[in-house]
Amino acid sequence: MYTKDGENYFIVDSHTHFWDGSPANQANRYGKGFIECFYDYHRNLSPEEWVWTLEKFSKYSERDLLHDLFEVGYVDKAIFQPTYLSDFYVNGFNTTEQDGAVAERNPGKFIVNGAWDPRDGEAGLDKLEQLAQRWDLKGVKLYTAEWKGDSKGWKLTDPWSYRYLEKCEALGIKNIHIHKGPTIYPLNRDAFDVADVDDVATAFPNLTFIVEHVGLPRLEDFCWIATQEPNVLGGLAVVMPFIHSRPRYFAQVIGELLYWIGEDRITFASDYAIWQPKWLIEKFVDFQIPEDMQSEYGELTTDAKKKILGLNAAKLYDLEVPAEVAASSNGGAAVGSEPVSPAGVTA
Amino acid sequence: MVTTRVNSGEAETVAQVWAALATVRDPELDQPVTELGFVAAASVEDGTARVRLRLPTYFCAPNFAYLMVADARDALLAVLGVSHVDVRLDDHFAAEEINQGVAEAAGFEGSFPAHANGELDELRATFRRKAHLACLERACRKLIESGWHVEELAHVQLADLPDSPERASLVRRRAELGMSTEDDARLFTDDGGGPVEAGQVAGRLRFAKAVRVSVDGNAAFCRGLLKTRYPEEAS
Numbered sequence: 001m002y003t004k005d006g007e008n009y010f011i012v013d014s015h016t017h018f019w020d021g022s023p024a025n026q027a028n029r030y031g032k033g034f035i036e037c038f039y040d041y042h043r044n045l046s047p048e049e050w051v052w053t054l055e056k057f058s059k060y061s062e063r064d065l066l067h068d069l070f071e072v073g074y075v076d077k078a079i080f081q082p083t084y085l086s087d088f089y090v091n092g093f094n095t096t097e098q099d100g101a102v103a104e105r106n107p108g109k110f111i112v113n114g115a116w117d118p119r120d121g122e123a124g125l126d127k128l129e130q131l132a133q134r135w136d137l138k139g140v141k142l143y144t145a146e147w148k149g150d151s152k153g154w155k156l157t158d159p160w161s162y163r164y165l166e167k168c169e170a171l172g173i174k175n176i177h178i179h180k181g182p183t184i185y186p187l188n189r190d191a192f193d194v195a196d197v198d199d200v201a202t203a204f205p206n207l208t209f210i211v212e213h214v215g216l217p218r219l220e221d222f223c224w225i226a227t228q229e230p231n232v233l234g235g236l237a238v239v240m241p242f243i244h245s246r247p248r249y250f251a252q253v254i255g256e257l258l259y260w261i262g263e264d265r266i267t268f269a270s271d272y273a274i275w276q277p278k279w280l281i282e283k284f285v286d287f288q289i290p291e292d293m294q295s296e297y298g299e300l301t302t303d304a305k306k307k308i309l310g311l312n313a314a315k316l317y318d319l320e321v322p323a324e325v326a327a328s329s330n331g332g333a334a335v336g337s338e339p340v341s342p343a344g345v346t347a
Numbered sequence: 348m349v350t351t352r353v354n355s356g357e358a359e360t361v362a363q364v365w366a367a368l369a370t371v372r373d374p375e376l377d378q379p380v381t382e383l384g385f386v387a388a389a390s391v392e393d394g395t396a397r398v399r400l401r402l403p404t405y406f407c408a409p410n411f412a413y414l415m416v417a418d419a420r421d422a423l424l425a426v427l428g429v430s431h432v433d434v435r436l437d438d439h440f441a442a443e444e445i446n447q448g449v450a451e452a453a454g455f456e457g458s459f460p461a462h463a464n465g466e467l468d469e470l471r472a473t474f475r476r477k478a479h480l481a482c483l484e485r486a487c488r489k490l491i492e493s494g495w496h497v498e499e500l501a502h503v504q505l506a507d508l509p510d511s512p513e514r515a516s517l518v519r520r521r522a523e524l525g526m527s528t529e530d531d532a533r534l535f536t537d538d539g540g541g542p543v544e545a546g547q548v549a550g551r552l553r554f555a556k557a558v559r560v561s562v563d564g565n566a567a568f569c570r571g572l573l574k575t576r577y578p579e580e581a582s
Contacts, residue, residue, distance in 0.1 A: 033405035033440055040404065044575035152462050182406045186464030188455055190473065191408040217375070217565040220477075220557035249567060252560045260557070 001325070002074040002309075004285050009306055010325040012313035013069060013277050015177075015212065015237040015269030016078045016110075018102050019094035022059040030147075031088035042274050045241035050276055060273055062102055070109060073270075073277035076310065077319055079111045081141040081177055081212075087148060100135055111317055113139040113177065118160035119148050125167050132171040138317055139175035140168065145182060145191060152187065156196040165204050175316050176200075177210045177235065180218070192218045194225060201229040208316060210267060213238035214257060223260035233312070234261060237269035243283045251289045255297030263304035267313045281309065360391045360428035367422040368398065374471055375411055376566040377478040383566070384573050385415070387437060394430040396423045401437050403572035409441040413458060414467055416449045472524075476538050479520040481562045483535070484555035486513045497552060501545040506530035 002009040021035030039057050052060075069075040080099035084092045092098070096114050103110035114137045116128050131137060145153045154161065156178070168176065182191045194215040201209050214234035215222030226232040234257055242250040257266055268284070270277040285305060289297050306325065314321050368389060369381045380386055380400065388399040398419060402412060416436050423432045435446045441459075448458025456463040486508055487500055495503070505528065508514045518528050526532070526540040535543050535551075543551055 030440060037404045037406055040572055040575050044571050150461060182404075182408045187459050187462040188410050188465055188467050188470060190470060191410070217561065217568075219561040219564070220554065223557050224554060245571070246564075246567060249560075249564050253564065256557050256560055259553075 001076055001322070002281050002285060004282075007285075007302055007306075008322070008325045009074075009281070009285060010310035010314065010321050011073075011075045011077075011277070011281060012268070012310040012317070012319065013073070013075045013078045013270050013272065014210070014235055014267045014313050015081050016065075016069065016272040017081065017083060017094045018062070018065055018099055019083065019273075020059050020089070020091065020098070021057075021093060025059075025089050025091055025093075027088055027090050031085070034085065034088055034093075038274055041238070045245050046275060047244050047279060050279060052273075057273065062105075065102065065272070066106065066109075068276055068278070069270075069272060074281050075277050077111060077314075077317075078109060078272075079113060079139070079269075079313070079317070081113050082115045083141070083143065084115055084117075085143075085146065087146075096131060096135060111138065113137065113141050113175075114173070115141050115143075116164050117146065117148060118154055118158050118164050119151055121160060125163065128164065128167055129171060132173060137171065137173050139177060140173055141177045141179065143179050143181065144196070145180065153191075156200045161200070162203070165200060165207065169204065169206060174206070175208050175210060177212055179212045180215060190218075194218050194221050197222075197232060198225045198229065201225070201232050205231055207231065208233065210235050210316075212269075214253070214266075219253060219256065223256055226265070227260040232261075233265040233267060233316075235267050235269055236308070237271035238274075240268065240270065240280045240284070241275045243280065243287055247287070248290060248293070250287070251293055251297065254300060255289060255293065258297070258300075258304070263301075263307050264312060266308045267316075268309045284309065356428065357391055360396075360426065361389070363426045364389050364391055364396050364398070364423060364429065367426050368419060370422050371415060371418045373411065373566075373569075374414055374474040374478075375408075375562075376569055377474070377481065377562055378566055380415055380419070383570060384577075387577075391429065394428065396426065396429045396432050396434070398423065398432075398434040399437055400434065401573075401577065402439055403569045403576060405438060405440055407439065409439075409445060409459070410455065410467055410470055412436055412439060412441065413445050413448070413455050414471065416445050417455075420449050475520065475523050477558055477562060479517070479524055480555045481559040482513065482517040482520045484552065484559040486511075486517045486534070487552055487555070489513055497549050498545045500535045500552070501543055501548050503534040504530065505532045505534055508534065 002011055026032050035058055039054055042057060043051055069078050080103065082096045082099055083094050086092050096112060100112045103112045112135045114131045114135060116124055144155060178197060180192050180194055194211060197209055197211055208231050210233045211222055212235040216238060222234060226234060239253055270280055287300065289300055311321060365381065368386055369379045371380045372378060373380060373383055376383065385400050385402060386398065387401045390397050400416060400419065416434060419434050420432050423429055423434060436442045444458050455467050456465060489511065491497065522528050526536065533542060535548060537543055
């Protein structure tokens with residue numbers, strides 16, 4: 001919970017990791033390149049005083065995690081989003097099992113999400129069922145650009161992906177978080193193409209698709225798709241830190257998102273440990289669209305911030321929200337959005 | 348022939364090598380690689396142009412990376428005084444395949460036989476259309492600031508655009524897409540160069556704005572990442 005100027009903000013960090021990117025766990029040069037790439041994002045966009053050494057960044061402790069999220073980070077609930085990368089890391093980068101162990105040691109603090117890969121075929125479907133039962137899964141994180149042997153990626157529209165999405169429906173896994181990234185088969189296609197989200201969102205109206213980092217670097221394509229699909233949300237991981245280094249650009253992105261999809265379909269995340277919730281939340285609550293941009297983009301209201309920081313994610317994961325945090329309105333409908341039900345306040 | 352010092356002819360060639368590299372644009376960011384800081388080194392010796400390129404991350408999309416290295420090679424080969432080109436990408440997960448493929452003029456499919464499925468024409472065309480839309484939005488914003496109404500934009504001709512960097516950029520993008528650059532050509536077009544009804548202009552312009560925000564933001568992000576990755580670079 002974060003409190004400022006008499007307002008309370010329930011915080012759901014929708015994107016956290018407990019990774020091991022250390023040299024001992026790197027299987028090859030790709031594992032080395034990957035953690036160094038993450039580290040460059042961390043260094044480039046963090047305020048100077050928040051920058052870690054590569055050593056700490058490669059493998060931080062559970063103590064660090066709990067301190068940074070819950071002791072100083074204002075987070076009420078953190079969602080572990082796994083990143084397997086089994087081709088790059090000996091024991092995986094941050095797996096459901098690793099995350100789950102931390103969650104079980106700290107009851108009530110974490111939501112554990114799973115993952116699947118359609119290239120695992122029939123055997124993978126059984127594994128997903130077991131995973132869902134073991135961890136009471138309500139969500140999964142998918143990496144369409146993850147490597148697997150000779151394959152450099154897959155599409156949500158692949159036939160096996162549909163089988164897995166049907167399985168998710170059957171297992172009560174409602175929330176499908178999607179990360180888009182470099183390299184995807186075939187290589188001459190746009191690696192960041194978000195068009196496959198469009199198809200599956202239409203085909204599975206009972207599932208919710210959260211497109212992480214709002215599809216950056218294809219913000220425009222994400223907006224175009226999401227405005228027409230009421231079950232598509234945008235996750236702000238990777239966008240949030242621009243609030244420090246490029247506040248006007250942050251204003252443009254938030255402004256575009258509010259226009260195309262509205263305040264009810266955006267979720268906050270720190271992407272810990274790439275960035276830290278404490279400074280992100282403090283700056284976001286203080287943030288306002290610059291005056292000279294308000295004629296274009298309007299204002300970012302307190303209610304919108306409450307929804308983005310936690311109430312929207314609370315709805316997705318049926319989380320109980322303290323009464324003192326209720327947003328006072330439903331927010332305006334954005335272009336193309338369906339009318340939204342009242343913000344999730346449960347007694 | 349052995350050169351023991353850089354003669355004025357070679358200095359001239361080096362200058363032309365840089366000018367040639369300045370014509371190579373990152374297709375996604377729509378800016379010259381020289382301005383983005385992607386050129387780590389460029390020199391000429393005995394008619395061989397030696398260029399080293401680098402990108403913001405180890406995992407930058409290999410299709411874009413390939414395009415830039417291949418375009419750099421083509422631009423360098425056209426420089427008078429350059430008889431041989433040695434252009435390579437450093438510090439990238441697919442550098443070996445890209446460098447070899449470009450040097451052998453193998454094409455993208457030849458460079459990535461297992462994973463490519465055709466050449467990069469479609470990718471290039473997609474990003475040329477995005478670049479055009481971003482330029483169209485910037486030009487239209489200037490018109491609206493000077494008093495034009497959005498609905499009127501359906502009938503604006505290129506001649507109505509005052510001389511400006513925005514106009515020059517837009518005309519260049521139109522030429523790349525095979526659209527007319529004549530004075531009486533329609534300014535506001537769909538992706539195919541066809542007319543847009545007055546009632547549709549606002550919607551298309553609104554989307555163009557999202558494209559422009561996206562392209563500009565991506566470029567700024569990439570420039571920043573490059574500086575973090577290579578802090579000692581001076582350009």
